[in-house]
Amino acid sequence: MRKLVAALFIVFATVVASPLAHAVQPDEVMADPKQESRARELSRELRCMVCQNQSIDDSDATLAKDLRLLVRERIAAGDSNKQVIDYLVSRYGEFVLLKPRFETHTLLLWLLPPLVLVAGGLGLWLHIRRRSRDAARASDAPKPLSADEQARLDKLLAEGADQAP
Numbered sequence: 001m002r003k004l005v006a007a008l009f010i011v012f013a014t015v016v017a018s019p020l021a022h023a024v025q026p027d028e029v030m031a032d033p034k035q036e037s038r039a040r041e042l043s044r045e046l047r048c049m050v051c052q053n054q055s056i057d058d059s060d061a062t063l064a065k066d067l068r069l070l071v072r073e074r075i076a077a078g079d080s081n082k083q084v085i086d087y088l089v090s091r092y093g094e095f096v097l098l099k100p101r102f103e104t105h106t107l108l109l110w111l112l113p114p115l116v117l118v119a120g121g122l123g124l125w126l127h128i129r130r131r132s133r134d135a136a137r138a139s140d141a142p143k144p145l146s147a148d149e150q151a152r153l154d155k156l157l158a159e160g161a162d163q164a165p
Contacts (some may be wrong), residue, residue, distance in 0.1 A: 025079055030072055039072045046071070047098045055098055067096075 030036040043057035050061035056068050067088070074084045088096050100106045145153065 033070075035075050038081060039068070039075050042066055042071050042075075043083055044088065045085070045098055046088060047096055049092065049096065 020083045030039060034135045046056045048056050048059035048061055048064040050063050056064040071084055074087060094100055100109055102110055137154045
């Protein structure tokens, strides 16, 4: 039982600590803590071109390391965050940004998900509405008689016709 608890603790600690682990190597860290903080902040906004859905701050790829060093060089040269981002976008394109800018050429990228969600909700609402309307019509319409019921009705009508004056 103790081994199981210990194993579960190790797995839990690994899962909890894994987001805290970054790929930044000690030789990349800047001497000034404020500049290092800016570099880490910018690195979390930039996409690793190799991993694609991972920031360069989290990636172990060689290209990600090169981008982290480039960010630190630009910060050390006195560039603002916007200047660093603009430089990287001019060099690598909009794809380098994990969160694309809201501009006219990215408008479809930003508006398509909400539009698809609204269209899906509208389609679902129309489908449910149509089904409930069809169900209401089906319950209002008389149901056809079974063969036994039809035979009994015919028999009763025949008996009624014989007893009529």
